[in-house]
Amino acid sequence: MSFAVGDRVRVLTMNPPGHNRAPRYVRGHVGEVVRLVGDGRFPDESAVIGDAARREDIVTVAFAGPELWGPDSHTGDRVHVDLFVSYLEAVGERSDGGRTR
Amino acid sequence: MSGAGHHRNAELQARVNRLLDLAESRGVITRGQVDARIEAFGDRVTARNGADMVVRAWNSPEYRERLLADAGAAAAELGHAGGGYSSDIRLHAVANTPTVHHVVVCTLCSCYPLAWLGPPPAWYKSEAYRSRVVRDPRGVLREFGLVLPNSTEVRVWDASAEARYLVVPQRPPGAEELSEDAQRDLVTRDCLIGVAVPRLPAEVSR
Structure with a gap:
């Protein structure tokens, strides 16, 4: 998966049993890719097998405050999180009536 | 905000001593080498490195451009290459403007631009700071004494992967009259994290 x-993008809703570096507070939420960071060792794997872990791209995703915390949040707040791309899915047109905000 | 867990210091110290004993007895490292490393931190790895970069950016638009495009290379220009523990660590500088304020956190652990800011303060590693600054950055900044206008955008950077973030604060009005050395004194560690902004001495004493 690569992003521009x-x-x-939406952070996958997931609860894997091992190490993972997608903060819980952004899982399931939608944000915008604002920066391509480069690549790094995929932490879910490197926590177990060290340097033999595969490398994966990282992107910085900006989330609006209200998207993460609801209407009480300041609309001028933005939280940026660096996320490995396999934590993300593209948000496009959805036909299933799911959240698309 | 104060760091939690000070009551555990004695226990922690005992564990550190035990580990040092083991490392020394097995020839991994000597106490002298550990001391030398700590000394290097105290002398060379401090927020002066970050302040150096900020003041250069205040006084050179060309450097500022390079700093915002590739902070790692811009740091190396001034002899502040990070190096060391992981080649994957990349520095990224984010600049405050009259309408945008940046602040840095690591919610998952305590990732910190150590090579450019020195060892992190205890509050940076506290659960209170890490959990609250993403939820209510304005409230947390207010507790640090930094009250932002409602119209200012607050951008929080959660350094949870390979990047480290350095805030480039704005130069306070009047600071251009000061020498670069005096300007550096204005750029504190907290300014580089984004929980404070540089103030002229006259303002500070008010």
């Missing part, structure tokens, strides 16, 4: 700056 400006793409809208």
Whole structure:
């Protein structure tokens, strides 16, 4: 999976048993890719097998405050989180009536 | 905000001593080498490194451009290459403007731009700071004494993967009259994390 700056993405809702570096507070939420960071060792694997872990791209995703915390949050707040791309899915047109905000 | 867990210091110290004993007895490292490393931290790995970069950016638009494009290379230009523990660590500088304020956190652990800011303060590693600054950055900044206008955008950077973030604060009005050395004194560690902004001495004493 690769993303470009400006793409809208959703962090997968997931609860894997091992190490994972997608903060819980962004899982399931939609943000915008604002920066391509480069690649790094995929932490879910490197926690177990060290340097033999595969490398994966990281992108910085910006989330609006209200998207993460609800209407009480300041609309001028943005939280940026660096996320490995396999934690993300592209947000496009959805036909299943799911959340698309 | 104060760091939690001070009551555990004695227990922690005992564990550190035990580990040092073991490492020394097995020839991994000597106490002298550990001391030398700690000394290097105290002398060379401090927030002066980050302040150096900020002041250069205040006084050179070209450097500022390079700093915002590739902070690692811009740091190396001034002899502040990070190096060391992981080649994957990349520094990224984010600049405050009249309408945007940046602040840095690591919610998952305590990732910190150590090579450019020195060892992190205890509060940076506290659960209170890490959990609250993403939820209510304005409230947390207010507790640090930094009250932002409602119209200011607050951008929080959660350094949870390979990047480290350095905030480039704005130069306070009047600071351009000061020498670069005096300007550096204005750029504290807290300014580089984003929980404070540089103030002229006259303002501070008010």
